[in-house]
């Protein structure tokens with residue numbers, strides 16, 4: 635089987651937000667997980683613990699639990715705070731530009747609150763996909779330390795690149811980070827685990843306009859200082 639080069643996998647991956655109603659075969663999931671397990675981690679601690687869920691009933695139950703919680707006015711219920719509490723520029727502008735770009739692409743009026751909420755809730759419908767990896771770590775690794783979060787971030791990219799190389803599209807989700815405790819309860823996770831994020835995996839719906847959106851990146855001079 636021909637797979638993509640690493641460079642091609644990195645540059646051709648993009649977040650997909652509408653998937654075909656088709657599960658990722660178990661052997662492909664295992665190949666993705668096996669490949670991603672080679673992600674480096676500090677002291678080789680391999681802090682990632684994964685629940686690979688393709689049971690549509692379970693996915694529906696998790697999604698419903700989160701949506702009911704939000705609809706009832708519930709606050710975020712999380713193990714880690716992903717986004718900054720106070721946004722400053724240039725990050726705030728980048729966030730706004732990316733959001734506006736996606737809504738424009740989908741011809742959604744930013745003032746259309748109902749439509750925006752529907753799009754947000756699509757996260758908890760897994761964008762129509764049937765396979766989601768929920769990535770956790772041991773709470774003891776993130777009590778007063780952040781290294782495991784760095785490792786699990788690298789692991790996220792490994793999952794998505796391995797998937798891409800095997801013809802599987804993905805969407806990383808911090809929208810589940812925010813309701814990590816609800817997911818932990820619904821999945822009845824052991825008490826020592828903290829849910830960090832999820833990655834939706836599947837086959838993109840190529841007719842969906844949102845799947846053609848590729849937000850720009852800033853130029854190297856904005857982020858790199860060469861010291862020769």
Ligand SMILES: Cc1cc2nc3c(=O)[nH]c(=O)nc-3n(C[C@H](O)[C@H](O)[C@H](O)COP(=O)(O)O)c2cc1C
Nearest residue numbers: 647648649651732757806807808809810847848849
């Ligand atoms: C940690 C993390 C969390 C994210 N959470 C979400 C999410 O909850 N929902 C979503 O639609 N996209 C989410 N994204 C996708 C980002 O919006 C996307 O990566 C970014 O806009 C760049 O676009 P690209 O992935 O298509 O290159 C997340 C990305 C990362 C890395």
